[in-house]
Amino acid sequence: MGRRSSHTPEELRELILNVSTELIEHDGLAALSARQIARRIGYSAGTLYNVFTDLDDLILTIEQRLLDRLALRLSQVPPSADPVQHLSNLAMAYLAFTQEKPRLWNLLFEHHMPKGQAAPPAFQARMETLLNLVEHAVQPLIVPPDAARAQRTARVLWASVHGITSLATADKLSNVTPENAALLVEDLVRTYLAGLNHDSSR
Numbered sequence: 001m002g003r004r005s006s007h008t009p010e011e012l013r014e015l016i017l018n019v020s021t022e023l024i025e026h027d028g029l030a031a032l033s034a035r036q037i038a039r040r041i042g043y044s045a046g047t048l049y050n051v052f053t054d055l056d057d058l059i060l061t062i063e064q065r066l067l068d069r070l071a072l073r074l075s076q077v078p079p080s081a082d083p084v085q086h087l088s089n090l091a092m093a094y095l096a097f098t099q100e101k102p103r104l105w106n107l108l109f110e111h112h113m114p115k116g117q118a119a120p121p122a123f124q125a126r127m128e129t130l131l132n133l134v135e136h137a138v139q140p141l142i143v144p145p146d147a148a149r150a151q152r153t154a155r156v157l158w159a160s161v162h163g164i165t166s167l168a169t170a171d172k173l174s175n176v177t178p179e180n181a182a183l184l185v186e187d188l189v190r191t192y193l194a195g196l197n198h199d200s201s202r
Contacts, residue, residue: 013051015041021062021104028103029110032059059111060123066104067126073097074133083140088189090137091161095168095185102169109166134158141196153196160188 007015019040023031034055038045052058077093080086098105113119135154142150167173168181177184 009051012041012043012047016048016051016058017062017065020058024062024107025101025104029059029107056111056113059107060120062104063108063111064123064126066108067123067130070094070097071126071129071133074130083137084190084193087134087137087141087157087193088186090134091157091185091189092182094161095165095181098165098169099181102171106166106169131155131158141193157189157192160192161185164188 016037020032020037023036023040032055034045034048037048041047048058052061074090074093077086077089080089118124131151131154134157135150138153138157139145139150142153164173164181164184167176173181173184
């Protein structure tokens with residue numbers, strides 16, 4: 001175990017995160033274990049728990065990094081004078097991101113916190129950052145302006161697009177339809193937004 005002293009704490013943390021991410025990318029969450037990580041990095045399994053509280057702490061850190069990357073990707077989508085087109089572009093960027101490393105993306109929804117334990121505020125804040133991005137894009141379409149309705153609309157869109165991406169990344173979309181995910185996402189966004197202000201009583 002000569003490598004035990006060959007890394008600073010910061011380097012060791014990055015090594016664990018990188019190896020764990022690679023394991024998930026190739027084999028999914030089921031492949032992740034302290035023993036497997038330790039074998040890959042050349043340290044004892046106990047070393048892992050000197051850096052992370054437990055596997056949940058490690059997995060949440062990977063998830064938070066993933067959400068940061070997605071937020072960066074969506075923030076780089078060029079603005080459009082047409083709010084509907086902008087939201088469609090955001091949805092397509094989201095879909096493309098999830099399909100790049102589907103097993104890693106599925107981690108966000110396969111991993112569950114222990115019963116009775118909520119995700120930490122840092123994780124929840126990242127989700128809010130993403131939802132706020134969508135909410136900001138939705139606001140020009142809400143007539144008359146209504147902050148609560150914009151918030152709800154953003155979450156409906158997010159959840160709906162996520163449903164399609166989840167089927168696609170799990171390779172289950174063909175069980176529902178022969179159409180590809182991009183066409184479904186485009187149809188969903190445009191159809192939903194077209195009816196957004198149809199019922200003025202909402």
